[in-house]
Amino acid sequence: MSDSKDNQLEKYAEKVRRAKIVRKIVLISVAIIFFIFISALAFGYIYIKSALGPMDDESIEMVAVEIPIGSSSTQIGRILEDEGVIKNGLFFRYYVRYKNETGFQAGNYELSKAMTLDEIIDELKEGRMMQDADLVFTVPEGLWLVNVARIIAQNTDHEEETIIETLSDEEYLNKLIENYDVLTEDILTEGIRHPLEGYLFPARYDFLEEDVSIEVIIESMIERTDKVVTTYMGYYPDHPYSIHETLTLASIIEREAQKEEDRYKISGVLYNRLDRNMRLQVDPTVAYAIGEHLYMTSIAQTRVDSPYNTYMYAGIPIGPVANPGEASIKAAFEPEEIDYLYFYARYGGDVLYSKTYEEHNRIHQQYRHEWAEAAQSEESGEDE
Known part of the structure; x- marks a missing residue:
């Protein structure tokens, strides 16, 4: 009887010991997760504050920046980053989309590294045009990609064959997929004739200089498609079809x-x-x-x-x-x-x-x- 009681006490003590260990592990795990969460919040806050702030708040240097006609927010961000007036061009793109900022003006600017991101955005919306567009062309709705390439070739010095090659270059396509939400791996599916078919937005395009690169023209078109599609994706988060599928349906509707x-x-x-x-x-x-x-x-x-x-x-x-x-x-x-x-x-x-x-x-x-x-x-x- 005494042995049985001792065994019960030992089992109870063992349960208490294990419970203490489990509680200790849980508390440590919770503490680690909480620490990681707080650290991530702190890092995010510091990064965003840094990206929104000036590159050098004591700088008196003015930087000459040229924004060509037809530049997308991605291209503007890249220019500003290359000129050293903002920290991250990709952050610029997502920030202006978050704030729904539009109306950026082409022109020549004198920007300071002491300006905040919001100050730079305000300046870009009050642009000063230095000259009329030297390159203007219009892409109608419903064209095939080969016809779009022909229009570009007819209005620029680029050869139609070279344009098609650029539009099909896998390395370039992967770079575009990284930069634009509207583009996914679906465009690289085996059997697709032209990966960017459906993504070259029909519109009028104006560029400050005649010798605009093929890449700048292509990205201007994709930027417009990206803006339109992501806007509607935001309106319909439960949409039953992928972006690629939806653009495919849109292309059929356009032709019919x-x-x-x-x-x-x-x-x-x-x-x-x-x-x-x-x-x-x-x-x-x-x-x-x-x-x-x-x-x-x-x-x-x-x-x-x-x-x-x-x-x-x-x-x-x-x-x-x-x-x-x-x-x-x-x-x-x-x-x-x-x-x-x-x-x-x-x-x-x-x-x-x-x-x-x-x-x-x-x-x-x-x-x-x-x-x-x-x-x-x-x-x-x-x-x-």
């Missing part, structure tokens, strides 16, 4: 819709088909797969084996089939809630919607002659 209201309806049809695991079966993907703009898509063409061909493969294609503008990007994020599963774009821009294949087929048979006649007119040299 001519009127504003149709963008949202076509987007709704695409979402409805995806939700029902139906193939999208949209003609612009066939044209891109073939590499030829088509008036009409034949049955044989819909059987071309390509990851872009939505008649052959279900789901969203491997990548964008054009470069969409903001209206189509917005529509890809905001599909209209409709019951339609089919749409038919008539020659001239009108789009007709239907809920059943039978209804869609009747519409197709009724109006397909319009496209046939347009194709014949082009072949005979007449205006569309």
Whole structure:
């Protein structure tokens, strides 16, 4: 009886000892985690305070800084860092996005290393233009990347082939992926024809000098796409598709819709088909797969084996089939809630919607002659 009681006491003492050890370990772990957390907060605070503050608050030196026309916030940050007036160009980019700062002016500036980041931003928004833009060109919505490269070549001294090579250079692409949130590893997926297809924002571009590098032009375009896409991603954090997939849908919408209201309806049809695991079966993907703009898509063409061909493969294609503008990007994020599963774009821009294949087929048979006649007119040299 006495031995049993002693054993119980020993077991109880052992439990108490183990409990003390566990509590000690937990307390130490909590203390370490708390220390790391406080250290991280302190480091972050110190870093941000340092990045926002002047490079040298006692400096009286003025630094000449030139901001070219068409410079993105990334390029401006890089220039300011290279000139030694800010600590980190990447921090500048994210800070101006956080504060939603826009309206930076090209021109020549005299900046001091004693200026804070906010003071520099204010100065850049009151820019002094030294001259008109020497290089101006416009990229329309819905073009293929090769056509965008042709426009750049026609307006600069860069060869079209060299532009395409730069747009496909893997080392350069990886650098861009590091610098822009809109770009992900998806653009490097095997089978993609042009990695930056869909990411060259259609707009007017102005540059202070004629001999602008290919990289500056490309990054100006990506910067605009990045700003538009990340804005809508912020509005729709639970968006069901990745950035790459959404831009792919936007490119289809851009190629299919001519009127504003149709963008949202076509987007709704695409979402409805995806939700029902139906193939999208949209003609612009066939044209891109073939590499030829088509008036009409034949049955044989819909059987071309390509990851872009939505008649052959279900789901969203491997990548964008054009470069969409903001209206189509917005529509890809905001599909209209409709019951339609089919749409038919008539020659001239009108789009007709239907809920059943039978209804869609009747519409197709009724109006397909319009496209046939347009194709014949082009072949005979007449205006569309």
